[in-house]
Amino acid sequence: MASTLRHGEFVGSLDCGTTSTRFMIFDRYANVIASHQIEFPQYYPQPGWHEHDAEQIMESCDACIDQACVELEKLGWTKQSVKVIGITNQRETTVAWSRKTGAPVSRAIVWDDIRVKNLVTQFENQAKTQGVQYEGKVHKGEDGLVALRKLTGLPISTYFSALKIRWMIDHWPDVKSAYDADDLLFGTVESWITYRLSGGAHGGVHVSDVTNASRTLLLNLRSLQWDPVLLEFFGLKASILPKLASSSEVYAHIAYGALKGVPIAGLAGDQQAALVGNKCLRQGEAKCTYGTGAFLLFCTGEDVVESKAGLLSTVAYQNGPNGKPVYCLEGSIGVAGSAIKWLRDSMxxxxxxxxxxxxxxxxxxxGGLYFVTAFGGLFAPYWDPSATGMIIGMSSYTTPSHVARATLEANAFMTRAVAEAMKLDSGVDLPQMKVDGGMTNGDMVMQVLADLGGCEIVRPEMRESTALGSALLAGSAVRLFGWDIARPETLHEVNTAGSTSFKPTTTKEYRDKKWAGWQRAVERCRGWAASDD
Ligand SMILES: Nc1ncnc2c1ncn2[C@@H]1O[C@H](COP(=O)(O)OP(=O)(O)O)[C@@H](O)[C@H]1O
Ligand SMILES: O=P(O)(O)OC[C@H](O)CO
Known part of the structure; x- marks a missing residue:
């Protein structure tokens, strides 16, 4: 019987976040035609540890693609209408797998896991005593740390992948023997998914894009190459690393399943993808995404801006292998929606x-309560792994409602901290902030942000900016719908749905008083964790 299904033109996006995977199929206007989402298990084997099973991540990707395609067909479209896909992902999470079998050799260590806390001190000392080579000279003492920052745009922190790989090799015998036998492949999540989707041990492509690579502490931020100085510094072999690519080009084709043969043509870390999805493609444009963590990204154009205020300099996107990289400043907040998840699942x-x-x-x-949600130490702009979560200001007056409100306020204070750092570095005060991510579904979350930050918060109707960004990168690579992210005017039809605005209802005096209280609370929680905790 002849198929009655219609043939159209769509772009798919596989968005693999910290807690769930979703596959979304968009049309040329960014309408979501079909989608499927699956939460995958989180493992917390010890305090401060957070792991994923990479095989379960892969299963969730396969199931989301297949189910979204079933949905598409139910709506009367052929699955061949999906012309190209992009992949976007939780960044820094470190996956180790076998070249021979294509299977993971260990659990993946998630970005907010802080087991490498002592390695931070060890490598900081190494940078100071042995020094770091930069611009033909060895820099020691504090200059060693500065040199590392200039090379990578990052501080040494529990957050980034190099320390996680080092820990895996040093502590997990299966990883160590694969490493010694030259059988180990390392990748962040987009790299793992692309490898497996494109065939795994049977011809799969081992590749990473420069936005994800810029979160490893191994990429030279300016040359966009793995840097031998950094590999030597962390004691790692280049043979474990993926090939580097831009954020928008054809990397491989899907080897199996509902979308067999479809090109994979966009790769970007989820925060950078959300920047693209919000069409913040040019210098001075910014957005903040509130998912598990929260991440304020401010596009700095073709210039690397070195932060003096505790922000990261990172790659925003690179449009094709010959495209000039576009950079951004990032304020990374480790805990946002995860604090709400904690109120729900643990409390x-x-x-x-x-x-x-x-x-x-x-x-x-x-009622005077402050909740510093430093569950994995403090990220930007503080960068303090010795800080711990703390609720202060309790009395017999305190109720769960006060704790809930303090959790939302913590999110707003953390945002103010990174916005102030952004202002110091860029000279730009953000009068208005574009937001997206799962946590922005809450109206109260939004109003508290506006009331304590003192700026207008603009929430778009279409909040799947991360998935949309990766779709734009993939579509742009093959000029689907005429899209070209180098020419934002080609995207004018995309996502023109409206937005809701939340304006501050507080006085400056009130905001400043609350902010002073927050700063006192932060000081109290710093240094609490001892190195042998
Ligand atoms: N209505 C809501 N109000 C506040 N927080 C919410 C709401 N809905 C979801 N969240 C939070 O948003 C987070 C999920 O957002 P999402 O963008 O899917 O995260 P990720 O990509 O990190 O997996 C969860 O941590 C959850 O606690
Ligand atoms: O899972 P999300 O959306 O909070 O994003 C995680 C970040 O990519 C970590 O750097």
Whole structure:
């Protein structure tokens, strides 16, 4: 019987976040035609440790692609209508697998895992005593740390992949023997998924894009090559590393399943993809995404801006192998939606993440409570692995509503901290901020952000900016719909849906008083974790 399905032109996006995978199929206007989402298991084997099973991530990707295609066919479209796909991912999470079998040799270590805390001190000392080679000279002492920052755009932190790979090789015998036998392949999540989708041990492509690579501490930020100085510094062999590529080009074709033969043509870390999805492609444009963590990215154009205020300099995107890289400043907040998940799953204060909004709205303020959600130390702009989570200001007056409200306020204070750092580095005060991500579904979350940050918060109707960004990168690589991210005017039809604005309802005096309280609270939680904790 002849198929009655229609043939169209769509672009797919596989968005593999920290807690879930989704595959979305977009049309030329960024309407979501079909999608499927699956949460995958989180493993917390010890305090501060956070692992994923890379095989389970892969299973969730396969199932999301297949199910979204089933959905597409139910709506009357052929699956061949999906012309190209992009992949976007939780960044820094470190996967180790076997070249011979294509299977993981260990659990993956997730970006917010802090088991490498002591390695931070060890490598900082190494940079100071042995020094770091930069511009033909060995820099020692504090200059050694500065040289590392200039090379990578990053501080030495538990956050980035090099320390996680080092730890895996030093502590997990299976990883060590694969490494010694030259059988080990390392990759961040986009690299792992691309490898497996393109055939795994049977011809799979081992590749990473420069946005993800810029989060490893191994990439030279300006040459966009793996840097031998950095590999030697962390004691790692180049043979484990993926080939480097831009964020928008054909890397490989899918080897099996519903979309067999479809090109994979966009790769980008989820935060950079959200920047592209918000069409913040030019210098001075910014967005903040609130998912598991929160990440404020400010596009600095073709210039690397070196932060003096605790932000990261990182690659925003590279449009094709010959495209000039575009950079950004990033304020990374380690804990955002994950604090709400903690209220739900560990404290049983709410039944769903959305309920936190109603619980917090029951009280007009926190009753003097501050909750520093430093579950994995403090990220930007503090970079302090010795800080721990802390609730301070409790009394017999305190109720779960005050804790819920303090959790939302923590999110707003952390945002203010990175926005102030951004202003110091760029000279730009953000009067308005574009936001997206799962946590922005909460109206109370949004209003607290506006009230404590003192700036207008603009929430687009279409909040799947991360998935959309990777779709734009993939579509642009093959000029689907005439898209070309180098020419933003070619994207004018994309995502023209409206937005909701949340304006501050507080006085400056109130905001500054609360901010002073937050700063005192942060000082109290710093240095709490001892090195042998
Ligand atoms: N209505 C809501 N209000 C507040 N937080 C929410 C709401 N809905 C989801 N979240 C939070 O958003 C996060 C999920 O966002 P998402 O962008 O899917 O994250 P990720 O990509 O990191 O997996 C969860 O941590 C959850 O707690
Ligand atoms: O899972 P998300 O969306 O919070 O993103 C995680 C980041 O990529 C970590 O750097």
């Amino acid at each position: 049983f204060m709410v039944q769903s993440a959305a309920d936190v909004n109603t619980l917090a709205a029951k009280v007009p303020d926190t």
